[in-house]
Amino acid sequence: MRRQGELSEIKAGWKSLPIGGYLLEPGSAIKYKTGDWRAFRPIIDQKRCINCLLCWIYCPDSAIIRLEKYVDVNYEYCKGCGICANECPVKCITMIEERR
Amino acid sequence: MAKLIGLTGNEAIAYAVKQCNVDVVAAYPITPQTIMVEVLSEYVYNGEMDAEFICVESEHSAMSACIGASLAGARVFTATASQGLALMHEMLYIASGLRCPIVMGIANRALSAPINIHGDHSDMMGSRDCGWIQVYAENAQEAYDWTIQAFKIAEDPRVLLPVSVNIDGFILSHSMEGVEVLEDEEVAKFLPRRKPAISIDPDKPITIGALCLPDYYFEIKFQQVQALKESFNVIREVNREYETLSGRKYGFIETYAMDDAEAAIVCLGSTAGTAKAVARSLREEGKKVGVIKPWVYRPFPEEELIKAIGNAEALAVLDKACSFGAPFNALCSDVIATLYRYGKNVKVFNCVYGLGGRDITPNDLKLIFNDALEVAKTGIVREYVKYLGVRE
Numbered sequence: 001m002r003r004q005g006e007l008s009e010i011k012a013g014w015k016s017l018p019i020g021g022y023l024l025e026p027g028s029a030i031k032y033k034t035g036d037w038r039a040f041r042p043i044i045d046q047k048r049c050i051n052c053l054l055c056w057i058y059c060p061d062s063a064i065i066r067l068e069k070y071v072d073v074n075y076e077y078c079k080g081c082g083i084c085a086n087e088c089p090v091k092c093i094t095m096i097e098e099r100r
Numbered sequence: 101m102a103k104l105i106g107l108t109g110n111e112a113i114a115y116a117v118k119q120c121n122v123d124v125v126a127a128y129p130i131t132p133q134t135i136m137v138e139v140l141s142e143y144v145y146n147g148e149m150d151a152e153f154i155c156v157e158s159e160h161s162a163m164s165a166c167i168g169a170s171l172a173g174a175r176v177f178t179a180t181a182s183q184g185l186a187l188m189h190e191m192l193y194i195a196s197g198l199r200c201p202i203v204m205g206i207a208n209r210a211l212s213a214p215i216n217i218h219g220d221h222s223d224m225m226g227s228r229d230c231g232w233i234q235v236y237a238e239n240a241q242e243a244y245d246w247t248i249q250a251f252k253i254a255e256d257p258r259v260l261l262p263v264s265v266n267i268d269g270f271i272l273s274h275s276m277e278g279v280e281v282l283e284d285e286e287v288a289k290f291l292p293r294r295k296p297a298i299s300i301d302p303d304k305p306i307t308i309g310a311l312c313l314p315d316y317y318f319e320i321k322f323q324q325v326q327a328l329k330e331s332f333n334v335i336r337e338v339n340r341e342y343e344t345l346s347g348r349k350y351g352f353i354e355t356y357a358m359d360d361a362e363a364a365i366v367c368l369g370s371t372a373g374t375a376k377a378v379a380r381s382l383r384e385e386g387k388k389v390g391v392i393k394p395w396v397y398r399p400f401p402e403e404e405l406i407k408a409i410g411n412a413e414a415l416a417v418l419d420k421a422c423s424f425g426a427p428f429n430a431l432c433s434d435v436i437a438t439l440y441r442y443g444k445n446v447k448v449f450n451c452v453y454g455l456g457g458r459d460i461t462p463n464d465l466k467l468i469f470n471d472a473l474e475v476a477k478t479g480i481v482r483e484y485v486k487y488l489g490v491r492e
Contacts, residue, residue, distance in 0.1 A: 011315055011316065012319075013319060014319040014320070014322045014323050017316065017319050017320065017323070018298075019199050019260065019298070019323060020197060020198045020199040020260075020308070020320065020323070021197075021198075021309075021310060021312045021316065021317075021320040022307065022308050023306060023307035023308075023310050024298070024306050025306070026305040026306070026307070028307070
């Protein structure tokens with residue numbers, strides 16, 4: 001198990017942080033890797049995946065990766081909400097508890 | 101030749117705001133501040149002021165609109181009092197946290213319940229820790245002068261914090277006094293157009309108000325601590341520059357007859373005026389009393405307070421708001437904390453007065469001065485917190 005925040009960059013102090021917590025460049029959320037928030041990990045049985053892309057549509061974190069014949073999960077951002085597993089029509093996604 | 105005109109406290113602030121070339125006013129009327137907003141809406145309607153006047157449906161929205169406008173780079177003013185300030189409470193922290201140099205006029209009024217429209221400091225003291233610079237004026241002239249200075253202090257890149265200019269509800273907000281005003285051009289020169297270092301620009305997208313979790317939040321809050329520290333220098337500079345312009349000298353604290361005072365009253369706002377008059381008459385009787393009036397309440401001017409106290413042996417600190425359940429009330433707590441920090445052994449007692457707009461008379465103040473002199477003489481404080489004139 002990673003320690004909290006380990007996925008993110010090295011943290012700046014008050015002197016160098018932009019005033020008021022402003023984010024001075026667009027699209028910077030990509031640097032904030034939220035995968036370490038996850039308590040449950042979606043595991044996709046790619047042999048059974050029908051590539052319907054419902055999970056890709058529903059994922060609130062855009063953490064489903066489209067491959068040619070099936071999908072995969074970007075674990076750097078997946079927070080483990082389980083929506084993909086819930087929506088999967090063939091139930092090929094299982095949520096496994098993250099091991100400590 | 102200076103121009104002298106008759107203005108109420110509310111009008112004095114509105115007049116200053118007009119001269120400060122404010123871009124956006126978003127405000128909601130509430131007694132006893134209403135006239136401040138009313139006059140500003142007239143200025144905008146008449147074309148005397150080139151500003152956007154946003155009529156909002158509540159004070160929460162007023163402050164929200166001000167925050168948006170301020171972040172877009174505008175010079176922004178709003179005004180409120182009492183319940184209105186309480187309703188803004190949430191947004192006050194956002195204004196300071198997002199470093200919006202908004203200036204707000206407050207005609208201080210009691211908080212409900214029981215409902216009351218008259219003046220005390222419960223509203224501002226209730227939002228004391230909101231990270232704003234807080235100034236208290238003694239009269240309409242000071243309200244006018246501080247409003248102009250407030251914009252310059254707030255917008256300084258070393259500060260970038262909102263400022264509240266407080267006037268006692270009705271006592272100042274509705275009393276007309278002679279106010280010496282500057283020429284429009286003089287104010288324009290003193291306070292050029294705001295130049296925000298960062299503002300909202302569609303060609304250079306930024307994010308303001310993003311989620312900030314335990315790993316960064318503390319650092320952003322510490323920036324505010326530092327900005328308030330830094331504001332000491334800026335306030336000093338602005339006071340000096342304003343004195344050159346207007347001939348009127350401001351600072352963190354005004355003292356009256358403190359040079360050889362044995363006992364003193366410490367109080368905010370208009371009460372200081374009465375206290376000075378009473379001190380003058382007591383001086384004629386040979387009693388060595390003085391008055392200490394903090395103009396700037398946040399940041400709290402510790403160094404200046406210690407200097408002001410000098411060799412006085414007893415202080416009566418007057419609070420026009422109640423910190424229920426606290427050992428001392430707001431102003432007194434700060435005074436005692438300062439004395440502790442500087443290792444200064446001065447006897448202090450606290451006097452809560454004027455809640456819900458009850459008058460404090462010269463005779464009341466005379467009794468308080470005499471109590472303070474007694475404490476200075478004996479070194480014994482009989483009652484640490486008094487509630488002036490409360491009936492049993």
